Amino acid sequence: MSAPDGRSGAGRGELTRPRPVARPLAVAIAGLGTVGAGVAKLLRDNAELIAARAGRPIAVTAVSSRDRTRDRGVPVAGLRWYEDAVAIAADPAIDVVVETIGGSEGPARALVEAAIAAGKPVVTANKALLAVHGAALAEQAEARGVTLAFEAAVAGGIPAIKALREGLAANRISRVAGILNGTCNYILTTMRERGLQFAEVLADAQRLGYAEADPAFDIDGVDAAHKLAILAALAFGRPVDLGAVHIEGIREVSALDIELAEELGYRIKLLGIAKREESGISTRVHPCMVPKAAAIGRVEGVFNAVVAEGDFVGRVMLEGRGAGAGPTASAVVADLIDLARGRLTPVWGAATDALSHAPSLPMEKHVGAYYLRLMVLDRPGVIADVTGVLRDHAISLESMLQRGRAPGEAVPIVLTTHDCVEGRMREALARIEALPTVVEKPALIRIEGL
Amino acid sequence: MSAPDGRSGAGRGELTRPRPVARPLAVAIAGLGTVGAGVAKLLRDNAELIAARAGRPIAVTAVSSRDRTRDRGVPVAGLRWYEDAVAIAADPAIDVVVETIGGSEGPARALVEAAIAAGKPVVTANKALLAVHGAALAEQAEARGVTLAFEAAVAGGIPAIKALREGLAANRISRVAGILNGTCNYILTTMRERGLQFAEVLADAQRLGYAEADPAFDIDGVDAAHKLAILAALAFGRPVDLGAVHIEGIREVSALDIELAEELGYRIKLLGIAKREESGISTRVHPCMVPKAAAIGRVEGVFNAVVAEGDFVGRVMLEGRGAGAGPTASAVVADLIDLARGRLTPVWGAATDALSHAPSLPMEKHVGAYYLRLMVLDRPGVIADVTGVLRDHAISLESMLQRGRAPGEAVPIVLTTHDCVEGRMREALARIEALPTVVEKPALIRIEGL
Incomplete structure (x- = not known):
């Protein structure tokens, strides 16, 4: 495979020649929508490089989806096919379950619980599941000694979970905040740039595929709240508490307020903010005026950003694409590489009995x-x-x-x-x-x- | 230690009550300058939280420094004291060596080599050492099966190494670039904001402690080149190659050019850029004109930033403090927590025989x-x-x-x-x-x- 000059094949300068003596890590992908298909594509396209970084190949060997015939742009021939996702948990030839079905209940939840119970590590992109059932799932995972990884659940391709849980782990975090929903940021950015009202931009965004046909989940702040609840749990080392998050969306933001904000030196952004106060932790998602000069004020369009403030590190900001097949797959496969390398971390950054019970503060x-x-x-x-x-x-x-x-x-x-x-x-x-x-x-x- | 209401001591909502049944990870800090003292302070101040995240306490048990009497703001009583840093490598009671002596040769290099030879993992903030001897050190570490960690060597508190080597590990990286030297960015920012010439601002920066008495290492781009060489090795999965980096500093940037850049819609930044080209990898450090509207163009003052572009993730930017006791200690202790958790990664992200040998391209x-x-x-x-x-x-x-x-x-x-x-x-x-x-x-x- 090496060219005579010692360079890698095709001169692409890839990470090559892994030592694939190790058995491949066998992955099942449950849910072959945008994200699941993206993961399959990434594992195929960058297989060599991933094997080098993971120390062993990572191979998709089974999939689950209801529609067997749809063309997803990735080959599924030769893979074991499960109609019932939950059945994957019982497949002894599967090392890791990748859950990209979505939703906090139904087959996604059933599969993740079954996989954990069967002692199989799980990688998921499912923020709703983590935000709603994350506390219980973490206890189940800990009890079974398996990993539940979810880098893709927050801010897509930005390695925000890893940064907060590992990179800044030495810090007492005082605040974590972020632009956590690309649809809302796109709408607010476009309203400002083009001087349009919310309803007009939403309709455009739906036409362009930047907003769902039923946009409530995004524009009412629910999606951002899921992600904020997860970030807050990591930042403050306590079980996830979605119920405590104060949630307002962007439906009522008017073009006039965006214009007046500019005059006053502000930009309007939908932020999720979790903050350590004297008496507990506040968590809230709502439109904010942030100074135009602030780094987060300049994160525009579909981009996401996460800002964390630690007592030793000061302020760190991460910015990138928060959604889409490529960025989300990048995060899912990063988790798979961690698993292949044996790099394990408790769900909320510390063992359940080492978590904090700092109370959540009401918005009042x-x-x-x-x-x-x-x-x-x-x-x-x-x-x-x-x-x-x-x-x-x-x-x-x-x-x-x-x-x-x-x-x-x-x-x-x-x-x-x-x-x-x-x-x-x-x-x-x-x-x-x-x-x-x-x-x-x-x-x-x-x-x-x- | 827990309050009756189940909250942590003093109601601070900390990660508390780790299960410290595990033996503490015994750390020796070699070099008690700004960074070494900062690491000792952080390990003391956030001990409980660090123990929870690391799964076991992390304790400094030995130090090495020539001057025993200087007050460093951290207690050193009760610690084993080594006059000769290299002797730490032979101390059987030490689990990990933290090297904060600095410099690519002398006691820093001797200690790191001795520790690796003795089978002790090493955490270092030493970019010069990694940039100059990183290829050989990685081979030694791999041969001995020990970890050589260096998050603090690049961009201070920003978890850039972790993001590139783990968070974006699934991507074929096309370019990594950064503002990697805070002194240069401070000088260029101040020149622009105040319309001053380089020499005036440098003199001010030296008075304020933002620049060294001998500033050559920073302003001639050498420090940034060390960091870029490390980032390039990680991004492209090949042994570090400092000799290939084209290096220009900021001495010749004039107030007039900064002013003209503004007129043309640019900011002048000292960037380190590593790029994958058709025929190899280019690495260069020099002043650049970047569009004012670009995210990296708005990173000002002493802040650092790293931008990476991957085939699936797109563009990700990380921004934060690149130097100083707190941010650097934050990165060193993150490495210690990884070690305590058993989260291990090869020095350049893949085993030596899986690294690429893509050639370096000349600046011409x-x-x-x-x-x-x-x-x-x-x-x-x-x-x-x-x-x-x-x-x-x-x-x-x-x-x-x-x-x-x-x-x-x-x-x-x-x-x-x-x-x-x-x-x-x-x-x-x-x-x-x-x-x-x-x-x-x-x-x-x-x-x-x-």
Whole structure:
């Protein structure tokens, strides 16, 4: 296989000539959708290089999918075919199960539980499964002494799980935050660049395949919440707690607020943020105003980013593609290489009995600055009414901006506040919304220093 | 240690209650400078959290340093003290040697070789050692079956080694590039922000402690070249080859070129770039013009960044602090945690006999675009002379900019080219420099699409 000059075949300068004396790692892929087919393709295309880095070949020997006839761009001839994914767990010739079926329940969950029970390591791209059942699955995996790996579940090709759980493992993490949903970031970026409203851009994104036909999972922040719950568990070394995540999506972000944010020096991003506070851990997903100059403010389009802050390392940011067949397959196969090399890590970074039980904090306790945009009738006394309410709730203003004049008609006014408690802001907001001169539902967007 | 409510001590929500039945991993730190003392401090401050993530406590039990009396901000009482670092290798009570002495020769090299020979794993922050002797050290480590880990050697706290060697391991990497020297990036950023010349900013940086009294190692690009050689070896799976790296520093970058770069939409950065070409691997460190809008163009001040491009993952960027006690210690201790967990990886990502022997390409073969700034006498025919030379060498222009008019005096003209071969550009440059109307050494800066 080596050319006479000692270079690798075809002069591609590949990692070559692995010592494939070792038996291949036999992989079953359950679910041959975009991700599953991508994994098969990657394992085929880069087989030599992967064998060199893994220390042994990694071979797909079985697959599971309902439709046997569909062309997936990868050869499936010669592979054992399972109609019932769960049956893979009982196949003694399979070393590792790759689960790319998706969904927190149904066959995905059943397969992962069966594989763990059978003592087979599992690699999954399934954030919903990890976010919903991750605490129990970690205990099952630990009890059976098998690995449950999920690099692909968060931020696609960005090695964020590995960075947080291994690369920054020596640090006490104070905050982890990220742009965790490419669809939302694409929509917000396009709204700003083209001055369009949410609904228009969503429709375009659906046409282009950047958003699902049913986009709720993405645009309502659920997908980002799954990923944030996973990141928070890793960062703070505690079992995953999806129920504690405060979730708001981007449906209510308006072109006007994006424009006003620019004027104020901010970009609007859907962020997931997990933060260590005095009394526990806060986790939240919602649109944020971040300074335009902040690194995360400049992550645009379908790109994802994860920022972690550690006591020794300071701030580290990772940026890359958060979805798609290639990036996701890259992450799945990285997990397979770790398995082949015997590089093992507990699911949440530490053994179950070494995990923390720091409580989750409710959103009402959140302390931060706010952007508040009102549509008010342009009449004397309006500002006095609004600022009077804020004063009553001890909320202090940082700036105020009134846009245009149209006596008797609705005009926007924008207020930004200093840090205050969310609960107090909500009370003030209810009173402001009830003022007769306030003519639309106010827009409230949290300002995040990052 | 647990509070009655099941929370960890002091309510800090730490990873706590590891099962420290396992014997601590006994670490010797050789060299108690900034980095060595930082490692000792981190292992002390975050001991519980590190034990949870490592699965066992990690304890410093021996140190080596010449000056026993200096206060390093960490307690050294009770530790075994070695005057001669190399003697650590023979201490049977030591599990791992942390080498933070520095330098490619002398006691650092002697210790690392002795430790490997004695079958002890080594964790080092020593980029010079790895860049110069990494190929031989990897063979020694492999022969003895011990780990040689060096996350701290490149980009400080950014887990770049881990990302490239494990996180992106499934990818055929086409290019890896980075801002690898914080001193240079600080100087270039400050020159731009304050409109100052190199020498002024260097003097300031030396006063502030951002640059060494003898800054040559940083500003001449040698430090960045060490790191690039290591990244290239990992990215392309071949033994490290420092000798092949083309190296230019930032001494000749002028305030004028930084200003003109801004006008053209670029930032000047000292980059290390390793690229897979048809016929081999090119590695080079030199000032580059990168688009202002590119992610790496916005990495400012002392921050470092590493960008990798893989065939499946696409482009991934990591950004963070590349130097300093905290970030460097974070990386060293991450390696120790990997060791404690048994997560092992060959030095260059694959066994020696599975490495590639793709040849290194000389800089003369580089193909790229160029920025060329000349100071010429403002006389008729000058532009015709210059562009005539470029035409003779088949170099085609992308843009030309003439700044100001001062008949009979020196004025700058700026040319940018389409892609051409470096060797041809150098020949043209020699002829242009010899033109009687060209009154200073021309400034040539490569333009890099990133």
